[in-house]
Amino acid sequence: MTTNETYETREPGTAGKRHDDDAWLTACAAPGQHWFGLSGTFQTLETLFTITRWGALAWTAQAVMDRATAHEAWGLVAFAVTSVLVVCAGWTAGTLADRGACAVATDLRQQLTGALLPTAGRISETGPAEAAWAMVDLADDVADFHAQAAPLRRSAPLSMFAVLAVTAAVHWPAAIVLVLTTALLPLNMRLAGLFAQHGADRQSAATRHLNAVVLDSFRGMRTLRELGATGRRGQTLTTAAERLNKATTSVLRRAFLSGMIMDVVITFSIAVNATYIGLSLLGYVQVPHAPRLALFTGLLVLLVCPMYFAPMRARASAFHQRERAMIAAGAIRDIVKDTPAEVTRAARPQLTEPVGVSLTAVRFRHDGADHDTINADADFAPGTWTAITGASGSGKSTLLSLIAGLRRPSAGAVRWQTSSVRQAPVLGGSAWVGQQTVLLDATVRDNIRLGRPEATEQQIRRAVDAAGLSAVIEGLPEGLNTRLGEGGLGVSTGEARRIAIARAFLRGARLWLLDEPTAHLDADSEREIVEALRRATDGCTVVIATHSFPLAAAADTVLAIDDGLLHDARPVNAR
Template sequence: MRSSLRIIWLLQKEEPLAFWGGLFLAFLPAAAGIALLAVSGYFITATALAGLSAGAVAFNTSSAASSIRLYASMRIFGRYIERVITHDATFRFLANLRSGVFRGLVARESNGTLSQRSATALSRVVSDVDQLDGLFLRLVVPLASATIITGLTLVILWQYSPMASIALGAVQAAGLTILAKSGGHRQKAQARKLNAARDALRVRVSDLVRGRRDLSVFGGLEQQRVAALKAVNQLDDVQEQNELTDMRNQAVVSTMSQVMVAVTFLFAAYSYQQGQMELKHIALFAFVALALPELLISLANSAGSWSKMSGAADRVRSLLTVGQDSEALQNARSNSETPLFEVGKDALNLKDIHFAYTPKAAAILDGVDLALPTGSRTVVIGPSGAGKSTLAAIVARLQTPQSGAIQIGGVELGGMAEDKLRAALTVVGQRTQIFHSTIAENLRVAREDATDAELWEALSHAGLKELVEGRQEKLETHLGEGGLGLSGGEGRRLALARAYLRNPEIWVADELTEGLDHATADKVLASFRAMTRGKTVLMVSHRASELEGADRVLVLEDGKLGEVTLPLSDEIKGRLRDD
């Protein structure tokens, strides 16, 4: 509930005019609809009674007819304007909300707390945010309208028959209570099942599409297809249960409508019998009792969705909080100093770094100290799982240590503005993200304003110029998902070209040639060394070939970082691969 209220408050804060204006405009057509039916029934009954009396000629029909036309116009045009305003405000709010959710996902990825698969993360950005459109449109607006209009109607009808108005209000309150109960614990369990079924289907389909080649080669395609179909069937079953709940809610509203008419008519007839009201007012009460349950129809549709919206609000709020904290931190960093890199001084300095993935887990880094003089080349080696990649991620501020201090160019890493950090330091590694776009657009991820000449220069330094020139569309050549159209080594060199466009002082290479054959690895290394000549380099490696030209070699083991003497001993060489 708190999360839902928080989302509603954010909408009100971001779109106050549309929020309150939408509520007012939603009230007008709903009230006009009830007034239209009530006045019409009253008018017909009063006309019939007047026709039977001696005063038929004296009955005034013009005022009632004018009221009917007015209420009909208000109902039509008011509803149209209300839908335009509220939907427009909601869609603009959801667009901003989706950006906030994405910021939260990025922040969790950066601090290492994102444990979701990509398909599940996509569900948070798309499905959860989409579900929240009903929070205002299908819950707040109809609930506010139903509450206010019911209250005003009862106040007006009280003047004619207190007993009948009390009976009408009691039945309406009973209907609201029943609908509220339908969004209770049982519905929350169904909402969790629905969310889990949707996530499972997205994961299965994502695995099937992205892994279709390997699945075809190794004969697992049919098994994965069956798993995806099973996820579809599970989702269908859960959705069927939700549909049944919605049907029950509709049945409740229909039943309450009939009960309300009967009860109200009985009390109104009793009041007439007691001489408390005129005969024509019985029709007024009956038609109001027939119209009021219409206010519950939209609530009945939303009652079954309330638990889904509530769960989505909880998940979205947690991501918004992370994203807002991240944005606030970025704003605080915006006025940070620019790092200075001078010969004879440290470009990068780490002091007493401690890091563990969870509070109860063993420390990956336990008091690590590291100083990289400007222009130096340092290689960190060590067994798999020792924390070398974690060290590289911490240096790049992709992970946050539990304690310790890091300086880049004399500026504290934690307080450095993002743009200044990325201009000073870049990371290249074995996992290269090539986007489904052109070569030029992939390169301009690093620098949007880079000219074609600068792109060709970067490709030349990366050893890809001849390859791209040989393509028919050259820089406008489209690459497929995951770099389809390039080999593994070519993808690494394209990433190097992208990094070269940033022209950073510090280069962090995380197992740059891992997974490449010897010849391709040599080409990638040659490109890397040419690009980083005169720069500060920190390399994480398992290969002996990557140690060539290093000023220092450090060994990371058991959370500690120690320096080894050059040339390397046979014992250290034995830890490295020659391929």
């Protein structure tokens, strides 16, 4: 399927999904409802103060015409006071709406944090580009929509009724013109929304694609540079950006067109009233049974008529923004919908004995896959080393993530057990060392105590000794206070791996999960890492996913994984 086809195709059940997204979007406003309600109240007050201000201005104009100096002064005072009240009410309404938006965005980001981080125990996974997009942009899209639309739901009917009531009270024919014009606006708004929906879908798809391209480009910059492919990647990035520009321009064009249609209707209504009032003041038109128009009456009607349509303009703008918010709500809902209501929190490990692991009829299948990635029954005895070997993509890393509790099995159960405890995996209760060591732009000390910030200096030194880092630390310019560059700049791959071992040791976990811990190391470095692991994991249970023969040879038991199935590769090894 081409990209253009992706934009155009609608999946079956789109209407039902859109209805669910609409309901979910509405529910998202709950954290800010209090602020939105207050904002709507102050918007209504702003309208009332504005009507009063224009009344004062019309009164002043009438007083000038009648040469009533006292009335002129009082009219100007009333105009000044009500102008201040209008500004204050408008500022307060905006501030309250912003607070409501902040509450909505914060709640959405909390939900996303719970869904995207491993603490949620989700089966499905979200790509980093989409996750960042949802966390940074989409939450604000939903919040901004509610900040605009929710106060209007309270203020718009009251404001329009107030303007209509004042207009009818001073001159009812002008109110009839407003009522007749109003009937045309909802239809225009509905057509505008349907017209804009397709463009919003295309813009969302283009944004998602550009995010993915940018993220992949940055992550693979070194590889692209080494392969001489930066030019081609730049062209891909340019194409994705141009596609987003076209989609955005299309949305703006459609919004402009629908807005222009509404402006024509509103302008026509105001023009009719203005023409009628002008002709009536000149004495050319007189509607039977209508009150006589004076300067005060005519000027007040002309000033408040545009206010009648202001809420409708704002609702039209919110209607366009709703399509953007609907796209955002659908994307966020897809991320959080399968997050369990109750999850095991990450915590400092409490188990003080070696931890055995039991896999009972464990099955795991990735979303969209047609077969199980893992189909395993196994037991890992406490205090032993077990190596899991197999081809790349056979499921070794997935199996480790199930044991760690980073993923929930699609079926079956994973249990940790000691002589006194049998429980589900606890996030943070195991130590994880992988083939890619994440080092922060911080000191060596801070990188070691990343998982245990409150660790004492003595505990850090023990971790350094266990990982065989003492000689490395002594060779650094400032020892443990040496600052590492981004990505661990300043230490070798083997030294970075030792820092990861020290970090894991400091956690105090009795279950270690190692994912290719000696990958990309030469023979000497690999031997040193194996020795460091032996020291650091003394008395602990260790499960290793590896291709390395020397590392597998150091294990008590070696299992092979093939198409997700575990089977013995060789008997217990006597080291």
